[in-house]
Amino acid sequence: xxxxxxxxxxxxxxxxxxxxxxxxxxxxxxxxxxxxxxxxxxxxxxxxxxxxxxxxxxxxxxxxxxxxxxxxxxxxxxxxxxxxxxxxxxxxxxxxxxxxxxxxxxxxxxxxxxxxxxxxxxxxxxxxxxxxxxxxxxxxxxxxxxxxxxxxxxxxxxxxxxxxxxxxxxxxxxxxxxxxxxxxxxxxxxxxxxxxxxxxxxxxxxxxxxxxxxxxxxxxxxxxxxxxxxxxxxxxxxxxxxxxxxxxxxxxxxxxxxxxxxxxxxxxxxxxxxxxxxxxxxxxxxxxxxxxxxxxxxxxxxxxxxxxxxxxxxxxx
Amino acid sequence: xxxxxxxxxxxxxxxxxxxxxxxxxxxxxxxxxxxxxxxxxxxxxxxxxxxxxxxxxxxxxxxxxxxxxxxxxxxxxxxxxxxxxxxxxxxxxxxxxxxxxxxxxxxxxxxxxxxxxxxxxxxxxxxxxxxxxxxxxxx
Numbered sequence: 001x002x003x004x005x006x007x008x009x010x011x012x013x014x015x016x017x018x019x020x021x022x023x024x025x026x027x028x029x030x031x032x033x034x035x036x037x038x039x040x041x042x043x044x045x046x047x048x049x050x051x052x053x054x055x056x057x058x059x060x061x062x063x064x065x066x067x068x069x070x071x072x073x074x075x076x077x078x079x080x081x082x083x084x085x086x087x088x089x090x091x092x093x094x095x096x097x098x099x100x101x102x103x104x105x106x107x108x109x110x111x112x113x114x115x116x117x118x119x120x121x122x123x124x125x126x127x128x129x130x131x132x133x134x135x136x137x138x139x140x141x142x143x144x145x146x147x148x149x150x151x152x153x154x155x156x157x158x159x160x161x162x163x164x165x166x167x168x169x170x171x172x173x174x175x176x177x178x179x180x181x182x183x184x185x186x187x188x189x190x191x192x193x194x195x196x197x198x199x200x201x202x203x204x205x206x207x208x209x210x211x212x213x214x215x216x217x218x219x220x221x222x223x224x225x226x227x228x229x230x231x232x233x234x235x236x237x238x239x240x241x242x243x244x245x246x247x248x249x250x251x252x253x254x255x256x257x258x259x260x261x262x263x264x265x266x267x268x269x270x271x272x273x274x275x276x277x278x279x280x281x282x283x284x285x286x287x288x289x290x291x292x293x294x295x296x297x298x299x300x301x302x303x304x305x306x307x308x309x310x311x312x313x314x315x316x317x
Numbered sequence: 318x319x320x321x322x323x324x325x326x327x328x329x330x331x332x333x334x335x336x337x338x339x340x341x342x343x344x345x346x347x348x349x350x351x352x353x354x355x356x357x358x359x360x361x362x363x364x365x366x367x368x369x370x371x372x373x374x375x376x377x378x379x380x381x382x383x384x385x386x387x388x389x390x391x392x393x394x395x396x397x398x399x400x401x402x403x404x405x406x407x408x409x410x411x412x413x414x415x416x417x418x419x420x421x422x423x424x425x426x427x428x429x430x431x432x433x434x435x436x437x438x439x440x441x442x443x444x445x446x447x448x449x450x451x452x453x454x455x456x
Contacts, residue, residue: 020373086347
């Protein structure tokens with residue numbers, strides 16, 4: 001389609017409207033392949049910082065505070081903020097912008113809100129693509145904010161190079177800190193709202209947990225106390241982000257992460273294709289009575305698999 | 318498979334702090350399956366238009382209770398024009414006298430205005446109808 005080419009041309013001239021339009025197209029799955037084929041060669045050099053944590057922990061406020069610092073240093077910032085889509089109606093209220101007001105008219109800050117649109121794990125399906133479009137559009141610092149998560153939404157670890165887990169004082173004891181899930185994926189822990197009582201205690205709990213595991217000897221996640229309200233600790237957080245970025249690059253960990261991310265993305269696409277093929281095949285198999293009642297689903301799957309392989313062979317011939 | 322969603326920016330420009338109406342509308346549009354970006358209070362027209370562009374919304378809904386509608390609607394429209402983003406529809410609601418509403422619509426500063434007492438379903442239907450005609454939003 002001609003329109004896509006025009007938007008791509010404008011994207012590479014760092015036109016904000018083109019960034020916005022191409023994100024919509026990819027999100028709506030229109031001409032996605034064509035767009036990403038053009039975009040990806042111009043990306044991959046910028047490390048992505050992801051921020052996750054429970055609802056109300058102060059993720060958006062931290063993003064805004066970090067953005068302020070980064071802007072003072074002259075870099076531009078692309079932000080993806082994800083909020084949940086209603087599983088019942090498909091609608092969503094995307095409210096992260098409310099906390100990011102101070103950059104609302106700064107042309108070097110691009111904020112995009114996304115609904116999860118049925119995707120689980122605390123992220124939207126098109127998140128990886130959207131981040132790369134921002135990078136190709138010239139934004140040099142990339143921040144990714146998840147929906148407010150519970151204990152097990154850990155998909156951000158596959159999309160962000162540096163994962164910040166944001167917690168608040170007074171929200172749990174030492175047992176919460178050693179539970180599985182998001183506590184395992186942090187590269188940096190932030191205890192936000194550290195102006196409230198109990199933050200040192202939480203820090204101790206996390207440090208104790210880190211002392212117990214020690215699975216990664218090369219990088220021990222630092223625990224940073226911040227208070228956006230009192231404008232405290234955000235510069236230290238930024239320093240730790242930079243230190244982790246440098247660690248990823250110097251240790252070669254970045255490459256490994258990149259390969260893992262690639263594997264996941266390829267599988268995600270393959271999975272989609274298989275699912276599509278399966279969905280179109282299934283009604284036919286049922287109506288042909290090729291499947292006897294009472295057959296084990298695992299056995300049916302083997303049957304279906306061989307039918308799918310045959311179909312594929314036919315297509316290729 | 319494509320999965321387009323109608324995206325709407327609900328904006329609260331100016332100085333009044335009454336956002337209950339805006340929240341009710343935002344909720345109703347959400348329940349109608351739309352993605353609603355809520356701007357928060359006290360937005361300038363510049364902030365609203367910049368957000369609308371970055372979020373690539375189909376439509377801006379302004380909620381105004383302060384009496385500044387005759388200034389704000391033309392200003393937002395003008396900024397959209399400057400940004401070559403006139404394809405973004407502009408509607409609104411709030412305390413707007415009938416004669417003002419008529420003149421804003423007549424002069425092309427708003428596509429539709431919904432004043433207190435309007436059932437939310439009427440607004441949802443209006444948006445859905447207009448979006449059916451607007452399917453070419455990308456090109």
